Amino acid sequence: MIPASPPPAQRRDLLRQWAGTPVTALVSAGSVALAIWLASALLDWALVSAVSPLRPMEACADAAGACWRFYLEKSRFMLFGTYPHAEHWRPALVSVLLLALSGAVGLRITGRLGGLGPRWLLALWGLVIPLAFALMGGGWAGLPPVDMSRWNGMPVLLILSVIAIALAFPLGVALAVLRHQTRWPVLRRAAVVYIEAMRGVPMVTVLFVGVFVLPLTLPPGTRISPVMATLIALVFFHAAYFAEDVRGGLQSLPASQTEAAASLGLSWGQSMRLVLLPQALLRSLPALVNSVIGAYKDTSLVVVLGIHDLTSTARMAFSEPGWGAFALEAYAFVGMWFLLSCAFLSWVGRDLHRQQSARSR
Amino acid sequence: MQHSPRPAARKPPDWLGTGVVALILLALAVLGANIWLNMQGAGVTPGFGFLAQTAGFDLSESLIPYAAKDSYARAILAGLLNTVLLALAGLVMATVVGVLMGLVSVTPSPAGRMVALLYVELFRNLPKILVLLLFYVLAVRGLPPVREALSLGPFHLSNRSVYMPMILPDPAQLWLLLPLGAGALAAIFWARRARRIKWETGRETPVLPVALALLLGLPLAFALLAGVPLVPTLPTFERFDFAGGARLSVQFLVVLLTLGLYHGAQIAEVVRGGILAVPRGQVEAARALGLSPRHVTRFVVLPQVLRIVIPPMINQYVNLIKNTSVAIVVGYSDLMSVSGTIINQTFRPLEMMLITMALYLGLSLLASSAMNRLNAVLRARGARSAT
Incomplete structure (x- = not known):
């Protein structure tokens, strides 16, 4: 046996990679220059010209870099906004609960956390969603009531993203089934019109309908808070996108599945519930995760309606007189949060994709 | 032998x-x-008559x-015209960047x-609103006031506007559509020939x-x-502002900038996927046939990439058109922010949202049907040259 010899002329390969053609050389040089410039600017802002958190706020007045003390002073405000200070444990608990449950769902659909069955998850959602509203609102068991207009920051972002997505999902599945089936042509037509109309208009218009038109459709004299109206609008908006993902899964199933289910004597409802939907949902998971990432990121659009989610409280944090210099710090905080949370979601998506291509091979 | 049609089975009534x-x-x-009750209660009758009333508010900019x-x-x-302008500029920028x-x-x-990966991941994982707000703060604070505008020839950039030379509009210029149409017809004829x-x-x-x-x-x-009058005007600084x-x-x-970079990142992913999807064997086969690298790209790689890339590209373009509505966050007078202002003034959310959504729906349908037709033409041409 002759051991494999190392690939020859490794140095020449390196040169060819970096500068094989003039264009490649140009791209390499430009990229390196850009990377060095970006890295040095970031390093300068975050460390070299930055002011240490141990020094007082006044030291930041004319610093060119980051003011780390800002985070000590303002993190709590950016997270919870104008929620009563003594009650901050409530939005914190709600945020942790919603994040933990979302994380559990993410891990569960990638096949980890096997002990947690779908029924358990469903039960947990049924428990956590009302609990989140009850904890935030208060007014029971000695918790002081807090008006929805003072729900700010992280919990609002999570309520409007996690809860909206969780509630939109079943509606989306129902719409997908309605659009896929052929038994009720009228319902099928209605589902098509609804889905296509929702996907043809910007999210801002749907949010405006939620906040300005939805209150008109309630019986005279009833009121609805903007947060609730936005939540309802988001549920109806995201459902149309989820429906298309699930329909993609349903369409990808071979017709023999329907026929086999029918020949076993299963009714339409049974074959949909026991045969078609489980497979379709599994197949549509990667697309669904993509839609979830989009929905989660777009939640920040609610700043248009004067609802104070995380992005909006960050803006408030540097809009107060005397704090105007710290816009970059405030937005960096929000940006880091989104980068981290989206990294988790992207990881879930990539993992699902890998599993799926391994299964089809 | 002919089967007589079977009598249709009587369907049970479909209660569900x-x-x-x-x-x-x-x-x-x-x-x-x-x-109806709520609007009656507020003393408003639903209808579109209010559209003829005086608006009474100014727009920061307008094409008409x-x-x-x-x-x-x-x-x-x-x-609407501002939205269209923004969408067109955004499409060009996103396509070039992407x-x-x-x-x-x-x-x-x-x-x-590495740099491309960093760019794509950054813009795919940050909300566009956050990017927009950040750019806005940086622009308003970082750019100089009008008095000390950055000048590059006839172009001037301040923290309020960018000023540039333009040809004075004149109704007589509409006549130019005539030779333009003739030129287009002649160009099509030449291409066919x-x-x-x-x-x-x-x-x-x-x-x-x-x-x-x-x-x-x-x-x-x-x-x-x-x-036909084609008079250029240059922005010049007068006491307080450029004129x-x-x-x-x-x-x-x-x-x-936000839309261009945000959708540029998505388009970059589409383009990357399209290029990687062309099998390596195609390039090697083309080289083996003696095609020059330029011809390999032009006749073998590009046609295949275009076929893969165009459908997701249509999707991106439609998304970009819809996403122009984020302009309301910084107060650019696009369709959405105009209708928001009108809602606040008139208490006619129902009518206004119907109009606004119909216009956006029309824009995105128009764009997607035009692009789908282009796609069909390209495919037909590809199929013809393949035979």
């Missing part, structure tokens, strides 16, 4: 379907009745002459791939230079001969 439809109709009726004394309908039209970064992401250079020559004799005839010369030259010659020329607000620029 009828019930669901009835329930939906009932819910819609209740909502409609509530809207507009003043506060004009009607609501004209304000909506001005907003294709460029998509190409960089498949270069052999590790540094180039070039293809016929190529088909029959295999000779190449220049198409693009001739077409460009026809499209630009005919209107220009017409303008010179017929004396003359054209201006684009910093809000417009910031939204454009």
